[in-house]
Structure formats: structure tokens, C-alpha cells
Amino acid sequence: MxxxxxxxxxxxxxxxxxxxxxxxxxxxxxxxxxxxxxxxxxxxxxxxxxxxxxxxxxxxxxxxxxxxxxxxxxxxxxxxxxxxxxxxxxxxxxxxxxxxxxxxxxxxxxxxxxxxxxxxxxxxxTAQAQAEATREAQKAGIAHAKDREAAYRGRKPSYSREQLEAVRDLLAQGASVSAIAKETGLSRQSIYRIQENPAESEAALARWAA
The missing domain is CATH 3.40.50.1390 (Resolvase, N-terminal catalytic domain)
Structure with missing residues (x-):
């Protein structure tokens, strides 16, 4: 075995x-x-x-x-x-x-x-729903990034693509912010920002080509 x-x-x-x-x-x-x-x-x-x-x-x-x-x-x-x-x-x-x-x-x-x-x-x-939600958030984030790119890029994100996806997965599974912070190594503030505005989180990565 x-x-x-x-x-x-x-x-x-x-x-x-x-x-x-x-x-x-x-x-x-x-x-x-x-x-x-x-x-x-x-x-x-x-x-x-x-x-x-x-x-x-x-x-x-x-x-x-x-x-x-x-x-x-x-x-x-x-x-x-x-x-x-x-x-x-x-x-x-x-x-x-x-x-x-x-x-x-x-x-x-x-x-x-x-x-x-x-x-x-x-x-x-749940896996399929997350994929569909991620795809829509990516579309919204990219469109948002293009609208703002000419003005400024803003502060560089404190998270990577892998961390962003991990946060989304864990939030969808009902994990607490504290547990997600421990799992991903991100601050609670970063996780709250991702939770409250997923489109902007995608946009930040797009602006920095992350």
C-alpha cells in the first residue's frame, strides 16, 4: 500500500x-x-x-x-x-x-x-463555484486595473497569486481570519482587505503584473 x-x-x-x-x-x-x-x-x-x-x-x-x-x-x-x-x-x-x-x-x-x-x-x-467566482473576479480586477493604470499603480500587494487563491479557498470553506493568517502567513488586515474587496485585490496584482 x-x-x-x-x-x-x-x-x-x-x-x-x-x-x-x-x-x-x-x-x-x-x-x-x-x-x-x-x-x-x-x-x-x-x-x-x-x-x-x-x-x-x-x-x-x-x-x-x-x-x-x-x-x-x-x-x-x-x-x-x-x-x-x-x-x-x-x-x-x-x-x-x-x-x-x-x-x-x-x-x-x-x-x-x-x-x-x-x-x-x-x-x-464548491470547487466549481470557486473557479467561476475567481474567473469573474479576475475579469473585474483586470478591467479595474486597466482603468486606473494610467493614473498610478498604487502600493505593491503584500500577497502573491498563490496566497490570494489560498485565502479565497479558505474563506469559501468557512475558515476564520486567524486560521487563514496562520496558514498563509499574511496579516489579518491583508485578509480582511481581500475578503471585503476581491476585485481590488485582483486589480492590485494585475497592476503589478503579479
Missing amino acids: QTVLYIRVSTTEQTSEHQLKQAQGAGFKVDEVVADVGVSGVTTVLAERPQGKRLFDMLRRGDTLVVRWVDRLGRNYADVTDTIREFMRRGVTIKTVINGLVFDGATADPMQAAVRDALIAFMAA
Whole structure:
């Protein structure tokens, strides 16, 4: 039996090392890391990614697949739910670093299975909703940045693209500002600003080409 960490990073600002450190910090002993770099979770399903397709070949009954959160598997509802259920049918357990969720096909109790499936559906729907919200915020931020760019760039953001996405993910999951600050290394003030004005947060990164 092996524990495999799957990593997906879609931008140059994100790093595989960060997700590996998160997993190790959460207590996971990873036997192998499989990473897709520069791949969108919205437009490319897991089975069509260069490294994502390896998971379907290498994972066996009794193995554990670890991901930072379900959005690393994908940002499309159907893709994420189908992927998790396929791995469960194969006897693979899926665990998330954030929130410590566990999905497996071990239970034979119909009520427990129903609760598990409902949670999978909720997590997959949340991942897609976050992707859509991020896309709209990016559009608004870019448009806002273009309007103001001729005047001034303003103060350089105190956060990176990866930190901004992490803050959004954690806020959507209901994490407290204090917990997010500890997780991302940002100040509470920065997190409040991102929470109160996501479009301006995107605009600041766009102005500084971050």
C-alpha cells in the first residue's frame, strides 16, 4: 500500500513544494508525488492531464491518494465527483490536507454512504463555484486595473497569486481570519482587505503584473 500526493499548480506563482510541505505538516507520510504544472483544473479533466492520468494506472486497492483539497483534482463538478467515485470503486482512499476529509468505499451502511456522497457532491460543487467566482473576479480586477493604470499603480500587494487563491479557498470553506493568517502567513488586515474587496485585490496584482 502506498500514499500518493497529487499536486496541480496552474500558474507560475504557485509551487509544488508548498503543497508538499502542507501535506507533510498535516502528518502525511508521502511515498510518491505526482504533479501537473501549468494545467487548468477547469478546462482539463484529471484523466487527460499528463500526470493526472498516471494516477489511474498506479493506484491500487488499499492505496491512499492525498490532495490539498478537492479542487486539485478539478474545478468541474462532474469531473471531480466521477473521479472520486471511480477511485473509491477501485478501493482507493482519498484524503484532503485541508479539513482532513476522507472518502472511501468501505462503508456498507446506506445512510453513511448517502452522507458521504452528499459531501462529495457539495465539495465538487464548491470547487466549481470557486473557479467561476475567481474567473469573474479576475475579469473585474483586470478591467479595474486597466482603468486606473494610467493614473498610478498604487502600493505593491503584500500577497502573491498563490496566497490570494489560498485565502479565497479558505474563506469559501468557512475558515476564520486567524486560521487563514496562520496558514498563509499574511496579516489579518491583508485578509480582511481581500475578503471585503476581491476585485481590488485582483486589480492590485494585475497592476503589478503579479
